[in-house]
Amino acid sequence: MSVRNIYIVGVGLIGGSIAKDIKRLNSNLNIVGIDSNASHLDEAKALQIIDEKATLEDLVQADFVILSVPVDAALHLLPKILDTVHDDALVMDVGSTKTNICKAVANHPKRRNFLATHPIAGTEFSGPKAAVENLFRHKTNIICEIEKTAFKLQEKALTIFQIMGMRIRYMNPEAHDKHIAYVSHLSHISSFMLGKTVIEKEKNERDIFDMAGSGFASTVRLAKSSPEMWTPIFKHNKENVIETLEEYINNLEQFKALMKQDDFESIFNEMKATNHIKDILNGIA
């Protein structure tokens, strides 16, 4: 049985962007949207991100379901979706945490219909209007527990990722959640708290933002991100995120201590060593 339709559950930044890529590359597929937010669903239809609107009950007809909702909602929806879909359907989620969702369906009779993925791409914007083509091109897609998905469905999924231009890495859910805390979750917190610190200051000191340049804008960009999406991520990855936060705070405390001691030679050396990030970032689009 081949894929004739794709149901996108959650037509926001990620779901909408996936829909756009798939539609462009295979216009024969019928792309169906489902969203608890009725105005988002209408918007996605008006923007031609989806061909039609549907509800969760309609998933009985789905060949391919992409679940792109906040990770707490995904946890509740996924078992129900697996209950609903037919035996050859592929259901995949695209959430930023993988341990809980893999656990939630570990013993589900249709576990082999599910693929746990994390296409690592995004912007600080959200909703269907934020959906853009080629968001995932040359980006990394982490796939977890590939061996638990039916072989034929693995193939289907990989075809889609190939079309989207993604490179695949396989990882277990625990390793995914541990690593992603460093390279994604922590940088959101550092950005939100930087924004907070400066906003608090501005309450008393007017015009402070008049002095902000592009460096500040870049560092604080992620503080525009959706709290609806990010609160559940922090909740689901609590232990790992707290660990990264502690290491980050320790490094900041150490930097502060060096400043208090007037040890600017060590501060220089710290920064020089961290410049190594240049070479690392060259590998990131």
Added chain:
Amino acid sequence: MSVRNIYIVGVGLIGGSIAKDIKRLNSNLNIVGIDSNASHLDEAKALQIIDEKATLEDLVQADFVILSVPVDAALHLLPKILDTVHDDALVMDVGSTKTNICKAVANHPKRRNFLATHPIAGTEFSGPKAAVENLFRHKTNIICEIEKTAFKLQEKALTIFQIMGMRIRYMNPEAHDKHIAYVSHLSHISSFMLGKTVIEKEKNERDIFDMAGSGFASTVRLAKSSPEMWTPIFKHNKENVIETLEEYINNLEQFKALMKQDDFESIFNEMKATNHIKDILNGIA
């Protein structure tokens, strides 16, 4: 006496970019470069950023001197440069801290030949190769103690800033240093320490950067910045920077405490409130 030549002392990112703007907009001016780094000076000449090379002794002929070296070097050079230049010359510095440099020449007999400025623009790169045109266009230039500069020389400086497309704000050196700590110096530290935290982790966990997306790249971009430039800035703005660091660390500690208490409602509210940064950033190019 009008301006026939401009001497750039320090032909790196900032000095070189200013030279490029001035040269493009007034090709009659002779742009002369001075740099303690001989290879940078040769590079600036080869890149046609400067018309000729010179040494500090040649400043006797200068009509306009732009001092664009790290802030500690500027502190030592400025009094000597003022000693050297003729009575109608304008000398301005472009450093990221203003209190110390204003103090250093407060009683200099040629104080009225000096203008303290901070054109707020830059990139994470350094050296003459990093110089780009239009770096300062639509950016803010903070001018300190304008009243201490001779009226005719104020005018000359403003003409140059107008050509560069900058908007001017006047501020006293102490207010400048306090505010810039929040919107520039702190974000460099947050970025360097984020880079450090992740690099340290990578030592034990290979391939972690394979998972880094554009969000991480944006947040950590400033960690590529030059330690040669930034160490003296932190040194010169020590008290203010420590204050911002303490507030930032407190906010991170509070976020961590909320996570430990499973108070994700407050975490949501924190992030929602900080989303206000969107409106603020709209004002930054």
